[in-house]
Amino acid sequence: MIPFWNFSNEYKLIKKNLFKKINNVLSRGDIFFGEELKKFEKNFSKIYNFKNVTAVGSGTDALIIALKSLGIKNGDEVITVANSAVPTASAIRSVGAKIKFVDIGSDYLINPNLIEKNINKKTKAIIPVHLYGQSCQMDKICQIAKKYKINVIEDCAQAQGAKYKGNYVGSFGDIGCFSFYPTKILGAYGDGGLVVSKSKKIDEKVKRIRFYGFEKTKKNKFFNKYYSVEDGINSRLDEIQSSILNIKLPMTKQFIKKRNNIAKIYFKELKNTGLALPTINKSCLHVFHLFVVYHPSRKIIIKYLEKKNVNIVIHYPFALHKMKAFKEFYSSKLHLTEKLSKGIFSLPLYPELKKSEIRLICKYIKDAIKFQI
Numbered sequence: 001m002i003p004f005w006n007f008s009n010e011y012k013l014i015k016k017n018l019f020k021k022i023n024n025v026l027s028r029g030d031i032f033f034g035e036e037l038k039k040f041e042k043n044f045s046k047i048y049n050f051k052n053v054t055a056v057g058s059g060t061d062a063l064i065i066a067l068k069s070l071g072i073k074n075g076d077e078v079i080t081v082a083n084s085a086v087p088t089a090s091a092i093r094s095v096g097a098k099i100k101f102v103d104i105g106s107d108y109l110i111n112p113n114l115i116e117k118n119i120n121k122k123t124k125a126i127i128p129v130h131l132y133g134q135s136c137q138m139d140k141i142c143q144i145a146k147k148y149k150i151n152v153i154e155d156c157a158q159a160q161g162a163k164y165k166g167n168y169v170g171s172f173g174d175i176g177c178f179s180f181y182p183t184k185i186l187g188a189y190g191d192g193g194l195v196v197s198k199s200k201k202i203d204e205k206v207k208r209i210r211f212y213g214f215e216k217t218k219k220n221k222f223f224n225k226y227y228s229v230e231d232g233i234n235s236r237l238d239e240i241q242s243s244i245l246n247i248k249l250p251m252t253k254q255f256i257k258k259r260n261n262i263a264k265i266y267f268k269e270l271k272n273t274g275l276a277l278p279t280i281n282k283s284c285l286h287v288f289h290l291f292v293v294y295h296p297s298r299k300i301i302i303k304y305l306e307k308k309n310v311n312i313v314i315h316y317p318f319a320l321h322k323m324k325a326f327k328e329f330y331s332s333k334l335h336l337t338e339k340l341s342k343g344i345f346s347l348p349l350y351p352e353l354k355k356s357e358i359r360l361i362c363k364y365i366k367d368a369i370k371f372q373i
Helices: 008-028 035-048 059-069 086-094 138-148 200-209 239-269 298-307 324-329 335-341 355-371
Strands: 052-056 077-081 098-102 123-126 151-155 175-179 193-197 291-294 344-347
Touching: 008 035, 008 239, 035 052, 035 193, 035 239, 052 059, 052 200, 059 086, 059 151, 059 175, 059 193, 059 200, 077 086, 086 098, 086 324, 098 324, 123 138, 138 151, 193 200, 239 291, 239 355, 298 344, 298 355
Parallel strands: 077 098, 077 123, 123 151, 151 175
Antiparallel strands: 052 193, 175 193, 291 344
């Protein structure tokens, strides 16, 4: 069996250090807001050159907190894509805002040429999703946002370490949001997320919102930590997950290098097979969170691969605007989004995947396409 994702070898590599770290956390008794969290925020900031960093409970929470910190509320509109994970849209709805879906390009990313025509007086933000590990065209997007004085929130959940024109994703917009779900480039062994921002004022607001809107006050000397000044939520990255991320953070560059090496084999082996392979924009450093291909006979290929014990996942089988939860934001203009959703599928890709397994996957795909088994 070749699983779609497997972290067992990674776990074996860090197991000894992991148990030591967790034991230290539990021995200290600092479950939240302790030294592991502070260390992680500091090191993440240093590695990626972000001024303001705040860790939160999940990538979804990061988006919700980002929207709240910018004052986006009921009646406002936010532009994003329908070719994304549900959290992108559900975060917008959670603050009461409306979603304006725009179509994508052949790279699966938001088409910047379609953004401007969808802006109106209610538009308050754009959420470009750096999908599958590749950056959107951030210079064009930020120029449009500046022209209309609207905010940009980068959804970096699948693209930690990716670059656009030499700069890391998350550094272009007003806010960048990251996820540390276990399958991500840098994954915890549970949920985790992070918000980066250029503004100290926004960062202070983010820090309040993640913890019930609390702010220190002199109103009561005995309970000065528990005075809420604004509407907030409970979204804390705990010390255990922080300690795990501190172990794995220095390994991220190596993770990305291995992912790119695997992608190179896929490109070489699957060239001229009839599969539409990922489009890599020249201005981007792709980190290959996912290796997504397209073929009109997806169902046949996946069925054959499953018979050969290869686990395949579709990211994503249903475009967001076609889901019941978001039906009020349906658009008939998302032609490429709808076309691609009917034929895309993701191949196994994780640092521990063996070359022999990659070549076997490619062989099975070639057989399925050639013989339409």
